[in-house]
Amino acid sequence: MGSVGGEEDGSAGSMRNERNELKESNVLGDHTTCGQHLLEMRRKSSRRFCLRLCSPCFSQHCVGVMSGAIMYMQEDLKIAEVQAEVLVGCLSIVSLFGSLTSGRTSDTIDKTWTMAVGAIVIQVGTAAMTFADSFLVLLLGTLLNGISPSINRGSLTSFPEIFASIGILLGYISNYAFSGLSVHINWSFMLGVGILPSVLIGFALFVIPESPRWLIMQNRVDEARSVLLKTNGDESEVEERLAEIQLAAGANNSAEEQGQKAVWCELLSPSPSLHRMLITGIGLQCFQQLTGTEAVVYYSPEIFKAAGINGKSNLLAATVVVGVTKTSFIIVATVLIDKLGRKPLLYISSISMTVCLCSAGVSLSLLKEGIAGGAAPLAILSVCGTIAFFSAGISPICWVVTSEIFPLRYRAQAAALGAAANRLCSGLVSMSFLSKAMRFHLLVPTAKKRKGIQPLPRVFLLVGSNYFLYPIFRPCHVT
Template identity: 30%
Template structure:
């Protein structure tokens, strides 16, 4: 059942990826039909992350009052409406508005969907399950590329396809309950117990349900006061906030969304001639993105978050450096070098830097500030997403492709240092234990690298087997 829950919530990720990637296949058609300047192109393309800023801001508080399920239903409606409006536009400014609406849906879903999965999943499988959201993003991007290739003469059809998964998300969330943690936080213990039993596929009176519900209730009682902005920015929770914002900052400054949005442009700059060849090469990049995301999902709960981040940042630094050098020297084999560099970059990103900020954002904040904490992290994500996407065509025209990728390579190198100094290891640690460690005042980066304090126990092996044994953390 937990896989079904993750798959339905993951449709939000598919829509995120589709609405990002669909612009890549439609840009050359839109340029032919409308008078598009570099500024209007940047604004139209960056309308999704700009709208996501507002969506994340609204969702931060609403997710605590209205619940995870209700917000995902709202996002589903916005996705479907935004796709229909995008297919009906008659001017570039109208497409910018429609994509702004889609961006609001993306901002809501990107905050709530990982949270919905994380609060429903057992610790032993939480990393892999939350990574389904990132896998869905890559599938959405690939789907957009394939739709763009199949309907290369009809940009309206490309946009219209986005309404279908929006409808599927609405239907799926309509039949699912809210998360046990939110229900318990609202005093709806019976519903919380029923949700745990349904997700874990056990009887409602099972010890698994009793133990998990008791631990959730104990943490909720300890956090009776509603989390405030001062709590979030205070010295106790600030280390988690730094990690959440820092990982998204580095994720965006690695240049991923510039590559996704403008992949055909990158291939044109690299020497690929026709639009169809550029789109076909872009589809190949999308396939690598999906395949390596699956690899990352298999590794995330085995080798841990920190080690996977270090591997990812090292790989992206090396590959971006290759592209930057090849572009700067105007090498005769630039098309081959750029293709190799892009494939290596996508592979390293998809297995590590792509899914891990979403996973860790849903893990590191205490329950009473989880909504606003994830909201601030998401705001950072979309702010830098907008900056990177909006600036890409302007930077390429001023300093060239090599200079742009050199900036991204430096950002990835900085990610190695940030991971070593700031990022904790949350692999296999219960959400309640992560909160206990954060409130203990010990350095956050020591989580998962040192034995827990006497009396706190930590995560027993039986938890992974049973799915919910919390006795050792009492």
Template identity: 30%
Template sequence: MNLGKNRFVIIIATITAIGGLLFGYDTGVISGAILFIREAFTLSGTAQEIVVSAVLIGAVIGASISGVLADKYGRRIMIILAAIIFGLGAIFTALTPDVYTLIAGRIGVGVAIGMASFIVPLYIAEVAPANIRGALVSLNQLAITVGIVVSYLVNYYFATTGEWRWMLGLAVIPSIILGVGMYFMPPSPRWLYSRGAMDKARSVLERIRMTKNVNDEMKEIRESLICEKECKWGDLLDPVVRPALIVGIGLAIFQQLTGINTVIYYAPTILLFAGLGSAAASILATAGIGVINVLLTIVSILLIDKVGRRPLLLIGLVGMIISLGLLGMAFALPGLSASLGWLAVICLMIYVGSFAIGLGPVFWLMISEIYPLRIRGRAMSIATLANWGFNLLVAITFLSLIQFLGTPGTFWLYSIIGVGAFIFVYALVPETKGKSLEEIEAIWLMGKNPDEIKEKVEK
């Protein structure tokens, strides 16, 4: 990577990725805060699920409207708007007088999360040069995991006093940094071109590439926009692209139904169930789990173009299946009660680490690779909505499942779903390592499995 030539675009991606950090922070902070919110407002299990899941209702709304708004008003403007909503949501939830306004504030924060989940990687992808686009877009996923860890550490700092309002309210600081930082960032050249501002698009592209030689990239932008204009929603049902749509939506669903966000949202609660001392001890152990998430995400980013997508998905799923099975067994065997808390911590670390290697980052990368260009934007928005919808389903049913199936049964259910995910990946998900987007698209259109591409290209 030429740091000198790409210096400005790296700065842009880093500032923009604060949106991912806020995504992670507001996702993870509720895991510790809920331990004290439930006491403050005397919440039942169902009420706790609603407080935790309210942010996901907003996220579904934010993800569903962000594409249209980003196309109309621009990526940069919408990220600034998301930063404002993040900041106002932090203040609103910190000052809430009752659980109902807390839920309303969490829905507002969720709208910002949904917007950030779609627009932040889109903006980074559109300003990044092709040779470092994957690394810079992955920076957003890394920022999400860092945001989760930061939220856990903030939770731990305030755990002894139970100041949940500070836990929620401190998100205003990165919100201000994001909003002010994005004010000085350039609009997406691709968006400018789509609005007819060709000269300004060229000027921005020359600035962020630090060269006047941008003719080829301007041509690529024009061709891709022409291709997208020819797309209709009905094209998503075309038999030749249906396999790609199934793969994307399937990965989106399995990423959530294997239970990852039960850990993100409820890890301290799970560890308290396991008898791990105080709320502070549970939150500290959760922070350790978050660090594992960050480190293994970095490992995945380093390996993904060397080992491939499918191996990381399959290896990660095996780790998730085994760790979930062992976690359920630990809760099921009364003789392990004395050491159950630390067994739960170890199982959750293996589980989160396995997710961070596979389904976590690989899902987001693959949905940007497997779709033909003309339907890529719409197909990715459907996969993103499916992901958020099933995220909501898992979060809002976790405590109820524990009441209905018991703690062991709930984790065994997630483990069984993990087996289904392994079969799905093994049977249907192609390997896209080393294949250009054009090669993948050509094979889908031929009705062939993308794994055959190497053989055909060599011939």
């Protein structure tokens, strides 16, 4: 009996071991399946993130296109310099309305559908510009392009700046590609290509999920949790992040409309701490455009023409160099922004841009005196250096700061104010650049009349580089 009992115990133990091994294998299999599922979700999330980043790329494509197309529009439609300034400047001026409404629009219909509205309006505006036969039709199309809701607000990091620079570069390349066509149709092709990016944005919307913040504001917490799990496989971290968003966004507040009004009231009548945040965030947005670099992007063919480059194809080829420089140094900024810090990189960028602008002024003064030598290459290198240091510092930092400096409660509205200030300053600079350049004889073909680059942007750079209210950020959850 004892041996039988021992055999029974042994067989029972063997069966228990087999069951345990089976359970362990099932658990391991479940973990493997779960890991593969999370890996697949993250792959999809990465693709969706890249598609989101394509929106600033496509939206900035028209900026690069306009710089080359404006030359041929002036020749074909007999557009005066003031009218050219209005066409270029109103693209930024009118877009401030889109920036102001994008915050409310994003909170109401989510960023994904805000992008859809923007893409549709851009398509209509681009089509109007492509088939325009007069200045008024061109202006109408430009206004439609500008007034569409800002489709890159909300992704406030340095990565959208990379894709925005790529969009400008693609615009420069398309200008060069169509420059060999007849002057009566080449600018139409340059502008017409801009319809394709907005179509691609429309297709991308089918795979881009809603933002967790918007879902929580709509009391769709389970869907928000699902979206967060696609980017982070740790459920505890997801729940912690979900609780942070709920607390910061006030998801449990039944008086949501009153909360929105309260945010605007607080922004318009800020406390001392919020006042400093607004001065820093909006001030930096203004300084970014008052440096005049966006005017350089728009009018680079005119600047290179003044530096001695002849032939429209050569001028457009030179703008491609500007686009490559801008894109390359944005990538440099992405690498350095966390290593060096925001404030040191901002100082380096501002001071270096000041030096490059002074160098451009000296080189054009040498051309004025008839000292050709290396003055023309120096002017071109100075312009590229200005763009390079702008892209390596001020350009991405102002958007990063806007995303970091404001608590989540104020972020959407404050970002809209900052973007509106940015667009307003950009429009003012773009609408006055040609007139001031002619007044200072910067863009006059005769070298004897050139007087160098106006000093006003240098003053703003010097003020911006001494902007001591800007804080030093450390890696932490500021909200």
